[in-house]
Amino acid sequence: MTEPIVRVERLTKVFRSYRREEGLRAALKSLVRRKSSEVAAVADVTFTIGRGEMVGYIGANGAGKSTTIKMLTGILTPTSGDVVGNGFVPWRDRTRYVATIGVVFGQRTQLWWDIAVVESFRLLKEIYGLSEAEYRERMALFDKVLGLGAYLHQPVRKLSLGERMRCDLAASLLHRPPLLFLDEPTIGLDIVAKANVREFLEEINRQEGTTVLLTTHDLADIETLCRRVIVIDHGKLLFDGALDELRDRILPITSIVFDVKRAPDARDLEWNGRPIREVGLHRYRLDLDRREAAPATAVKEIVNRFDVSDLKIEEPEIEAVVKRIYQEGIS
Amino acid sequence: MSAVRGEGTPWRAALPFARIGFLNMLAFRARYYVGVLTYLFNVAVYYFIWRAVFRQGGSVAGMTLEDMVTYVAVGWAIRSFYFNEIDRELGTQVQEGKLAMNLIRPVDFQTVMIADAAGQSAFRAVLFTIPIAIVLALVFPLKPPASPLAALLFLVSATLSFFLVAALNFLVGLVAIRSKSILGILRAKYLVFELLSGLLIPTTLFPQPLRSILFASPFPHINFTPAALYLGQAAGTRALGLLALQAGWTAGLLALGQYAWRRSRRRITIQGG
Numbered sequence A: 001m002t003e004p005i006v007r008v009e010r011l012t013k014v015f016r017s018y019r020r021e022e023g024l025r026a027a028l029k030s031l032v033r034r035k036s037s038e039v040a041a042v043a044d045v046t047f048t049i050g051r052g053e054m055v056g057y058i059g060a061n062g063a064g065k066s067t068t069i070k071m072l073t074g075i076l077t078p079t080s081g082d083v084v085g086n087g088f089v090p091w092r093d094r095t096r097y098v099a100t101i102g103v104v105f106g107q108r109t110q111l112w113w114d115i116a117v118v119e120s121f122r123l124l125k126e127i128y129g130l131s132e133a134e135y136r137e138r139m140a141l142f143d144k145v146l147g148l149g150a151y152l153h154q155p156v157r158k159l160s161l162g163e164r165m166r167c168d169l170a171a172s173l174l175h176r177p178p179l180l181f182l183d184e185p186t187i188g189l190d191i192v193a194k195a196n197v198r199e200f201l202e203e204i205n206r207q208e209g210t211t212v213l214l215t216t217h218d219l220a221d222i223e224t225l226c227r228r229v230i231v232i233d234h235g236k237l238l239f240d241g242a243l244d245e246l247r248d249r250i251l252p253i254t255s256i257v258f259d260v261k262r263a264p265d266a267r268d269l270e271w272n273g274r275p276i277r278e279v280g281l282h283r284y285r286l287d288l289d290r291r292e293a294a295p296a297t298a299v300k301e302i303v304n305r306f307d308v309s310d311l312k313i314e315e316p317e318i319e320a321v322v323k324r325i326y327q328e329g330i331s
Numbered sequence B: 001m002s003a004v005r006g007e008g009t010p011w012r013a014a015l016p017f018a019r020i021g022f023l024n025m026l027a028f029r030a031r032y033y034v035g036v037l038t039y040l041f042n043v044a045v046y047y048f049i050w051r052a053v054f055r056q057g058g059s060v061a062g063m064t065l066e067d068m069v070t071y072v073a074v075g076w077a078i079r080s081f082y083f084n085e086i087d088r089e090l091g092t093q094v095q096e097g098k099l100a101m102n103l104i105r106p107v108d109f110q111t112v113m114i115a116d117a118a119g120q121s122a123f124r125a126v127l128f129t130i131p132i133a134i135v136l137a138l139v140f141p142l143k144p145p146a147s148p149l150a151a152l153l154f155l156v157s158a159t160l161s162f163f164l165v166a167a168l169n170f171l172v173g174l175v176a177i178r179s180k181s182i183l184g185i186l187r188a189k190y191l192v193f194e195l196l197s198g199l200l201i202p203t204t205l206f207p208q209p210l211r212s213i214l215f216a217s218p219f220p221h222i223n224f225t226p227a228a229l230y231l232g233q234a235a236g237t238r239a240l241g242l243l244a245l246q247a248g249w250t251a252g253l254l255a256l257g258q259y260a261w262r263r264s265r266r267r268i269t270i271q272g273g
């Protein structure tokens, strides 16, 4: 593998928050000693990202995704740990570093609310020092892929969420950054807008080799865009690897569901010590642990043993995998 | 790579922010027309107060009634120009988490805040300060600048006032965000600034040793210095000395703002997202 574009080492962010106490006595007491609690929003997280990768950063609400992104974009200073992105330490070389990255926070916009979108883009052109020709070429691309031209002369407050997100994506990519951070870029979008955003990201990644780290709650984003996922929970890194690998590790179950024409012999309803269950009218199911037995062998056996009219193999949905992680963690 | 080119050129980066500040004001211009009346009202109040004080004629600290009314009017006119709310803006940005959006761009934060305010001030200079000045000159018996040179020094000084107030407000904002009651601090600031800057009372009228203490602080340079230059109260080398002092305070407080911002950065946590 070539030199990683992002290197994160033992990254930790501890927030100290002072609780406001209820009641007079508690309030008086808090004058003397304020009760503070510490939350390790990100705890000892280590990973690297290679050039051109698209990595999904997932976890439940409050897992520490946004906090990680904020440290990786130079917005927050970590409590401890190191980050190097594009050769810079984000919070130390902030102004030079952010000239080389793009950032989108789905929950807010970096564009000016009350003035025409195009004015925001003109400003970005100046601060990134783009020539008029570069700017024109870029805007033409955004118009082609995102249909930006249609709302360039409207103030942001008049745009729909999907239109706003397209503008924000374009704004983050105006200066051709090799590295892009997206915090929930599809939040609140309808299906069409989501698909549009995904296509655009795919295109940019393919055409310009842009490296992307994105957080999302929509696993379809991950399935279409990311070969690799990083899972965090309560600030800790739980998993880092291929999506398929995550599935194998958490729910290594493949189900073979088949229909039969004739009721089978009760003695046959078992394979290698695993029960074959009746799940419907003439319908049976065998749950296999992929680590123990290859589904293909079982399928061959089933077809031999029963009078099968229909058969399908079901992999666990990634949705179910992640739900399981959120509920039970990774052992 | 084009991406790296935009770094660290504060002026090229600052101007477009000023443009945005200007455009933002344009989007809300109606709100500011009301302000013209407020200024007129304020000057009227002080006009009648000073007229009562000068009923017997004569002068106070070397100023006649005409001087005094001109001083007050000039003060309020330039206040409409140098006024900005960088402190409040900084507070809201931190509270609402908008600060993050300023940090993801390759520009210095203080520069951005001041450039934006400069755009607003440029807007106000045209659509606010000039109409106010004209109305004031029609309504009240005002003196012209003491000399063409005085007029020039006044313009330079008024411009410096903007940067001085901007530098001070940036610092006030940084202090305010550390406290729980940002608005309380900002309200107190207005009172203190208006009194100490010489807007309400010429700084030369303060009793000793208060006067000396004030002149050793940056505050009189907000209002007293430009108004005194206009009236020709300081001329020649004394005028230049005053201007140099004003410039020195401005530069020093801007630098202090940079330092304080670097220090606060580590502590500021950005909510939301």
Ligand SMILES: Nc1ncnc2c1ncn2[C@@H]1O[C@H](COP(=O)(O)OP(=O)(O)O)[C@@H](O)[C@H]1O
Residues within 6 Å of the ligand: A015, A016, A017, A039, A040, A041, A059, A060, A061, A062, A063, A064, A065, A066, A067, A068, B269, B270, B271, B272, B273
């Ligand atoms: N500025 C802050 N001050 C105190 N606690 C915070 C702050 N920002 C985030 N947290 C806490 O840190 C944890 C992680 O938050 P966040 O990174 O926003 O999670 P996610 O984006 O994965 O939903 C949460 O428990 C959250 O309450």
Ligand SMILES: [Mg+2]
Residues within 6 Å of the ligand: A065, A066, A067, B273
């Ligand atoms: Mg989040």
